[in-house]
Amino acid sequence: MCDDAEIDRLANDLRTADRAIALTGAGLSAASGIPTFRGDDGIWGDLFDESAFHVSRFRRDPAGFWDDRLDLYDRMEPDGGAEPNAAHRALAELTHAGVLDAVITQNTDGLHHAAGTDEVIELHGTNARVVCDRCGTRVDAQPVRDRARDGELPPTCGCGGPYKPDVVLFGELLPQESLRRSKELAAASDVVLAAGSSLTVDPAASLPTYRQGGTLAVVNFEPTRYADNAEYVFRADVTELLPELAARVADSEDSA
Numbered sequence: 001m002c003d004d005a006e007i008d009r010l011a012n013d014l015r016t017a018d019r020a021i022a023l024t025g026a027g028l029s030a031a032s033g034i035p036t037f038r039g040d041d042g043i044w045g046d047l048f049d050e051s052a053f054h055v056s057r058f059r060r061d062p063a064g065f066w067d068d069r070l071d072l073y074d075r076m077e078p079d080g081g082a083e084p085n086a087a088h089r090a091l092a093e094l095t096h097a098g099v100l101d102a103v104i105t106q107n108t109d110g111l112h113h114a115a116g117t118d119e120v121i122e123l124h125g126t127n128a129r130v131v132c133d134r135c136g137t138r139v140d141a142q143p144v145r146d147r148a149r150d151g152e153l154p155p156t157c158g159c160g161g162p163y164k165p166d167v168v169l170f171g172e173l174l175p176q177e178s179l180r181r182s183k184e185l186a187a188a189s190d191v192v193l194a195a196g197s198s199l200t201v202d203p204a205a206s207l208p209t210y211r212q213g214g215t216l217a218v219v220n221f222e223p224t225r226y227a228d229n230a231e232y233v234f235r236a237d238v239t240e241l242l243p244e245l246a247a248r249v250a251d252s253e254d255s256a
């Protein structure tokens with residue numbers, strides 16, 4: 001698959017790092033049956049239009065927004081729900097081993113939590129909750145989504161305000177405290193491992209630029225931004241490369 005010696009070298013860098021983080025994107029969850037937005041089989045373009053999920057559309061036409069959002073859930077979520085895959089589990093192991101300080105994700109699918117990762121920062125929010133656009137109350141998404149499917153468009157909070165998925169829509173700011181903490185972690189990290197992301201959606205995707213001398217490792221099928229300044233570039237499947245990397249970190253710790 002990849003240069004064996006390079007994987008060993010990265011495993012060693014991770015094992016000896018004082019601080020390290022992973023930054024993940026939709027490619028992490030592709031093997032769990034959730035399509036990516038870009039890349040082969042990406043869902044933007046013919047099927048969905050970004051402007052349909054802009055915050056201005058939600059404010060103007062919350063009923064139409066929810067109608068399209070239900071279609072997006074159908075397209076994005078496999079029947080029976082998605083499960084974490086080997087890549088999520090490998091990153092969780094690396095947090096348990098104290099090798100990764102956090103997994104910072106652009107994903108909204110909750111699969112890093114489901115895999116038992118110790119510290120997850122969900123920079124783009126989560127599909128597991130909705131938030132009232134008037135009073136700010138956050139509740140579990142599932143019952144609200146069920147009401148929307150039964151025809152309540154838009155589903156509303158007790159205060160009368162429309163619920164919004166608790167994710168960062170196009171045109172919205174990222175949660176500022178999560179972004180601040182992510183930048184701080186990136187700046188302090190000896191290794192930033194960017195996996196399964198096209199690294200195109202700022203500001204999350206530009207986190208690698210905050211590192212101060214730390215090593216950047218990229219694992220992605222396609223070319224990404226920042227690859228020119230990356231010490232490691234693996235054109236590999238995250239579900240193969242990350243478990244292999246976690247195994248080698250564990251081996252090197254056993255033999256240390």
Ligand code: NAD
Binds near residue numbers: 029030034109200
């Ligand atoms: P992206 O869709 O722009 O890019 C995903 C990248 O992953 C592509 O470059 C693709 O080549 C690569 N990839 C796919 N499968 C892979 C695999 N098995 N191994 C290695 N690489 C693989 O995703 P992004 O960079 O995360 O940015 C897009 C935005 O999409 C984010 O804001 C995110 O919130 C949102 N999104 C989230 C989900 C999710 O929660 N699972 C799914 C789709 C999109």
